[in-house]
Amino acid sequence: xxxxxxxxxxxxxxxxxxxxxxxxxxxxxxxxxxxxxxxxxxxxxxxxxxxxxxxxxxxxxxxxxxxxxxxxxxxxxxxxxxxxxxxxxxxxxxxxxxxxxxxxxxxxxxxxxxxxxxxxxxxxxxxxxxxxxxxxxxxxxxxxxxxxxxxxxxxxxxxxxxxxxxxxxxxxxxxxxxxxxxxxxxxxxxxxxxxxxxxxxxxxxxxxxxxxxxxxxxxxxxxxxxxxxxxxxxxxxxxxxxxxxxxxxxxxxxxxxxxxxxxxxxxxxxxxxxxxxxxxxxxxx
Amino acid sequence: xxxxxxxxxxxxxxxxxxxxxxxxxxxxxxxxxxxxxxxxxxxxxxxxxxxxxxxxxxxxxxxxxxxxxxxxxxxxxxxxxxxxxxxxxxxxxxxxxxxxxxxxxxxxxxxxxxxxxxxxxxxxxxxxxxxxxxxxxxxxxxxxxxxxxxxxxxxxxxxxxxxxxxxxxxxxxxxxxxxxxxxxxxxxxxxxxxxxxxxxxxxxxxxxxxxxxxxxxxxxxxxxxxxxxxxxxxxxxxxxxxxxxxxxxxxxxxxxxxxxxxxxxxxxxxxxxxxxxxxxxxxxxxxxxxxxxxxxxxxxxxxxxxxxxxxxxxxxxxxxxxxxxxxxxxxxxxxxxxxxxxxxxxxxxxxxxxxxxxxxxxxxxxxxxxxx
Numbered sequence: 001x002x003x004x005x006x007x008x009x010x011x012x013x014x015x016x017x018x019x020x021x022x023x024x025x026x027x028x029x030x031x032x033x034x035x036x037x038x039x040x041x042x043x044x045x046x047x048x049x050x051x052x053x054x055x056x057x058x059x060x061x062x063x064x065x066x067x068x069x070x071x072x073x074x075x076x077x078x079x080x081x082x083x084x085x086x087x088x089x090x091x092x093x094x095x096x097x098x099x100x101x102x103x104x105x106x107x108x109x110x111x112x113x114x115x116x117x118x119x120x121x122x123x124x125x126x127x128x129x130x131x132x133x134x135x136x137x138x139x140x141x142x143x144x145x146x147x148x149x150x151x152x153x154x155x156x157x158x159x160x161x162x163x164x165x166x167x168x169x170x171x172x173x174x175x176x177x178x179x180x181x182x183x184x185x186x187x188x189x190x191x192x193x194x195x196x197x198x199x200x201x202x203x204x205x206x207x208x209x210x211x212x213x214x215x216x217x218x219x220x221x222x223x224x225x226x227x228x229x230x231x232x233x234x235x236x237x238x239x240x241x242x243x244x245x246x247x248x249x250x251x252x253x254x255x256x257x258x259x260x261x262x263x264x265x266x267x268x269x270x271x272x273x274x275x276x277x278x279x280x281x282x283x284x285x
Numbered sequence: 286x287x288x289x290x291x292x293x294x295x296x297x298x299x300x301x302x303x304x305x306x307x308x309x310x311x312x313x314x315x316x317x318x319x320x321x322x323x324x325x326x327x328x329x330x331x332x333x334x335x336x337x338x339x340x341x342x343x344x345x346x347x348x349x350x351x352x353x354x355x356x357x358x359x360x361x362x363x364x365x366x367x368x369x370x371x372x373x374x375x376x377x378x379x380x381x382x383x384x385x386x387x388x389x390x391x392x393x394x395x396x397x398x399x400x401x402x403x404x405x406x407x408x409x410x411x412x413x414x415x416x417x418x419x420x421x422x423x424x425x426x427x428x429x430x431x432x433x434x435x436x437x438x439x440x441x442x443x444x445x446x447x448x449x450x451x452x453x454x455x456x457x458x459x460x461x462x463x464x465x466x467x468x469x470x471x472x473x474x475x476x477x478x479x480x481x482x483x484x485x486x487x488x489x490x491x492x493x494x495x496x497x498x499x500x501x502x503x504x505x506x507x508x509x510x511x512x513x514x515x516x517x518x519x520x521x522x523x524x525x526x527x528x529x530x531x532x533x534x535x536x537x538x539x540x541x542x543x544x545x546x547x548x549x550x551x552x553x554x555x556x557x558x559x560x561x562x563x564x565x566x567x568x569x570x571x572x573x574x575x576x577x578x579x580x581x582x583x584x585x586x587x588x589x590x591x592x593x594x595x596x597x598x599x600x601x602x603x604x605x606x607x608x609x610x611x612x613x614x615x616x617x618x619x620x621x622x623x624x625x626x627x628x629x630x631x632x633x634x635x636x637x638x639x640x641x642x643x644x645x646x647x648x649x650x651x652x653x654x655x656x657x
Contacts, residue, residue, distance in 0.1 A: 175368065175370060177366045177370035178370045178371070180332070180335070180364075181364070181370040181431070182383060183357040183358050184336070184362060184363070184364045185358075185383040185384040185431065185435075186358045186359075186361075186384055186387030186388060186435070187358055187383070188358055189356075199374045
């Protein structure tokens with residue numbers, strides 16, 4: 001790095017700036033849009049100079065949307081609540097089921113274990129639409145459509161394979177000798193799982209949980225088909241802004257800002273765990 | 286009384302047989318060293334005794350009880366791993382205390398137990414550190430302390446000195462026998478270092494390819510290695526191995542080295558005419574004057590001074606290389622032509638085809654015969 005000439009350094013800076021601008025600009029623009037009215041957003045040419053307004057956020061939070069055609073009720077806050085409830089519960093269920101399963105797959109090579117693990121992963125290969133039609137029918141028969149229970153169940157298709165496969169890798173990275181040593185010291189396999197395997201794979205479990213949360217949060221199509229308005233998350237709820245009197249860009253932008261905030265905050269908070277998780281290899285003998 | 290009894294143990298991984306019908310007894314309070322090259326199955330055997338690997342066939346008895354199907358946590362053995370296997374998220378104290386917490390001892394008893402063993406191993410000042418903050422030597426002592434703290438009747442040590450530097454290894458080699466003796470436990474100790482095996486073992490079991498090739502006291506193995514491979518593994522510098530065909534004469538059996546007859550006083554006529562390999566420890570050969578009886582002409586090629594001895598590489602007239610060892614500081618040739626003499630009484634004869642040590646003539650009957 002020290003040997004770089006000033007020209008190289010300048011070029012590198014320019015290249016990095018371009019990349020950052022390319023990826024960050026849409027987010028920045030959405031952020032600006034969320035403080036504008038539909039009129040200023042749609043004015044040509046667009047301008048960065050405008051008088052900011054909180055009316056979009058006010059409309060979302062009060063649930064009253066003023067349009068040219070009159071006042072519309074929107075359920076954005078409810079959608080946000082649904083998103084949080086669905087994602088948190090789904091990830092919690094997936095962790096409770098997936099972490100012990102990951103441990104079993106990592107430590108015990110039983111007959112067909114690879115096949116089972118691979119089948120679980122294959123849920124991630126199939127496009128959701130492929131399973132959606134039969135799933136809709138099943139859910140109607142079972143009375144699960146438009147229930148939180150049904151949605152959380154379907155969300156396991158997203159969360160469980162992710163957690164299973166990521167956490168399995170972390171368990172496999174723990175030296176078997178460390179666990180043997182704890183067993184030989186006189187502790188049961190369950191105590192070994194709880195006191196050795198879980199803490200050592202902790203950063204990996206946190207990372208997997210975070211990823212699963214983001215995937216669950218961003219899911220659109222399952223909730224669109226399997227839930228009606230009162231159970232829908234923000235991803236589907238945002239459709240309500242396409243109204244008969246036009247698309248409410250300002251509200252969409254502020255809805256996006258609000259719905260991105262929880263995941264962003266979580267990712268920033270979990271960043272150090274993610275980094276720790278990646279350097280887990282250091283515990284190996 | 287035997288503390289450990291292994292009976293016809295077989296362990297296979299896929300198609301590979303790692304332990305092949307292996308049986309072994311370790312007496313109460315004995316220190317048995319499992320010695321052998323890597324891949325011989327030593328570590329697998331140790332883990333099988335600890336209970337973290339199950340044998341495909343055979344039985345494991347500890348203290349007279351059949352433990353074959355008993356889980357590791359109920360076997361009551363202590364074990365130290367080659368790679369230490371410390372719990373990285375616990376302090377040295379908690380690492381050492383882990384066998385005590387399993388038995389639900391009181392807090393005071395745990396603290397007292399850990400302090401005692403830590404003091405013994407001189408790590409009482411680093412008990413609050415995590416393994417990451419420990420030096421290699423401290424890690425190794427922590428791992429040993431963890432194995433010792435519960436005073437297990439059977440202690441399994443898997444090459445605990447492998448991953449520490451030479452100075453520490455030397456220190457521990459001196460310290461360990463005292464420590465283990467104080468513990469009074471039966472010990473199974475795995476090593477690849479023959480010096481460690483000789484220093485620590487009451488008996489040594491030499492393993493190779495999943496079998497025990499020879500078992501005996503360090504002296505028995507050094508003085509009568511069962512086959513060429515064992516002879517080669519024991520001893521530094523390595524034993525000299527020369528193809529010979531022993532012949533019989535009036536006063537016994539001899540071999541010819543560079544046309545000089547060397548009498549093998551320990552062997553009788555049975556070996557004559559056989560294709561053999563002569564094993565000569567470097568210390569069984571001395572430099573002599575040309576006029577000495579049995580002097581063999583050689584050319585000195587190189588000399589390596591080791592601390593306590595000097596090793597010379599010499600070439601015989603027929604171009605065979607011979608290592609000669611003598612105590613450091615004693616005179617000897619450094620280059621050019623010289624003469625050696627071989628102490629035939631310290632030589633071994635191996636069957637060339639099978640590699641097995643050929644039986645020596647019964648010393649007792651020979652001595653009796655001479656007396657009569």
